[in-house]
Amino acid sequence: MKAVVVENYDAIDGISIRQIDTPGISKGEVRVKVGAAAIGFVDGLKVQGLYQTKDPLPFVPGTEFAGVVDAVAGDVSAFKPGMPVVGMTRSGALAEYITVPSAALKNLPPQVPFETAASFQANYLTGLYALDARASLLSGEILLVLGAAGGVGIAAVQIGKLMGARVIAAASTAEKRDFALRYGADQTIDYTRADWRDTLKELTGGHGPDVIFDPVGGEVSLQAFRSIAWRGRHLVVGFASGTIPALAFNLPLLKGGALLGVDLAQIQRREPGTHTRLMAQLFDWLASGQLQPVVGKVVPFENFREAFKTMQSRSALGKMVVTFG
Ligand SMILES: NC(=O)c1ccc[n+]([C@@H]2O[C@H](COP(=O)([O-])OP(=O)(O)OC[C@H]3O[C@@H](n4cnc5c(N)ncnc54)[C@H](OP(=O)(O)O)[C@@H]3O)[C@@H](O)[C@H]2O)c1
Structure with a gap:
């Protein structure tokens, strides 16, 4: 599969798309075919090694994504191939496929486009x-x-x-x-x-x-x-x-x-009850249409650098999103 791979902490012009192995799945995991991934300010710092925690090299950046379930481990019953989902993880979303623990995913209300869902959580x-x-x-x-x-x-x-x-x-x-x-x-x-x-x-x-x-x-x-x-x-x-x-x-x-x-x-780990309550509120607002998350600039995967640069030049309106064709 294709993925943005950070081999050395670098300015975004030094980061490229590479061909790497599609991730497998282990117990409790789900593989998602990514439809859209969002980029935040923190992602811009992480690729340069400027964030307070450093991802070990090499790594695929990107924490938020939405897409379709591609494969599930035998012990996972909550998700089936073909289901639209939205997820958040530490890294790995700027890739055609991502594998995450099933707990990192939520079902996506059917009317919500991938670009919107990826910009949301x-x-x-x-x-x-x-x-x-x-x-x-x-x-x-x-x-x-x-x-x-x-x-x-x-x-x-x-x-x-x-x-x-x-x-x-x-x-x-x-x-x-x-x-x-x-x-x-x-x-x-x-x-x-x-x-x-x-x-x-x-x-x-x-x-x-x-x-x-x-x-x-x-x-x-x-x-x-x-x-x-x-x-x-x-x-x-x-x-x-x-x-x-x-x-x-x-x-x-x-x-x-x-x-x-x-x-x-730290919200989920330190205040799990609050996290559950707030996520339920957000998904209620999302499903009912009361909240329509703002999608900023949308760029195709091949142009991922443009999304980073827009943010780093203080010219972003809303969240930057990368889509996969
Ligand atoms: N605490 C948390 O859990 C949490 C969660 C999400 C984000 N954040 C943090 O919140 C901050 C904003 O994140 P974001 O994703 O919203 O970023 P963003 O989309 O780039 O927005 C940042 C805003 O900051 C203003 N700004 C002022 N000086 C700036 C400068 N020198 N460079 C860039 N922007 C500047 C800009 O507005 P004007 O041009 O109008 O001044 C810009 O719209 C980041 O520090 C991020 O790490 C924290």
Whole structure:
């Protein structure tokens, strides 16, 4: 089969498609013919060896995928060849076939295309875990989403609306702000402007955001926290800007505010009950059509580098998806 293979940690131009063995299946496993795989910011860091954990070389990148069951181990009864499925794993999705434990898969509602399904789990679970399990966002509260047109940002915009919040989307370009409005944001802010906090103050009538969803980091995080409402909750999701901010401890004291960490990788292991509840909620929303996950740019497998480059050049709208012909 063909797969993107990282032989050395490298910039994306140094990574190629190779012919490798199609993976076999052992006890408890399912092999999926991949229809679409999504690429997130973390995948871009992993291929370069810049992520906090390193995949041993060589490896096939890609954690999220959707496709059709190709083969199942004899002890697996939940899946049969031909079933459409969606899955999430540590690596291996940028390949024509992937083998995973059956627990890594879910049945795909029939009306959901592979591109949509592949873009779904990581960002929307992160968004829902952050806003529900961590921030306890209430209907009517004001949610400020930083980096709102990015993959995880746009998920937070949509989930914030589903939870009844008033959503203010912050993004760097007019195109990105329009994108956030199209997916439900109530208002937008250009947070590259020096006076953006004044605009935020005006938009919130002096109240400030009750909850801040922050996948960006850097100076903008510090500025945002200075504007937070009394008893506000600032969700630490990521550092796409490349800088981890250092917040002076007097600010949470003065604001009665909280910094809350969010780590998708630990939810299932540390909070299995919460994970089950949130996944059920997400798949209910998906099956009923209440939530229509945003598919950003879709590129054919052969052009996988374009997906990485779009994200790395800060020009991505939503999630990048690679499809297999
Ligand atoms: N904690 C978790 O479990 C979890 C889960 C998913 C993602 N994340 C993290 O969240 C962050 C965003 O991920 P994503 O997949 O949403 O990425 P993305 O689609 O590339 O979006 C990132 C956004 O950050 C903003 N940004 C500001 N400075 C940037 C810079 N120098 N380079 C690139 N983007 C910059 C951009 O918006 P503007 O141009 O509008 O500023 C961009 O839209 C990453 O750090 C990722 O690791 C964490």
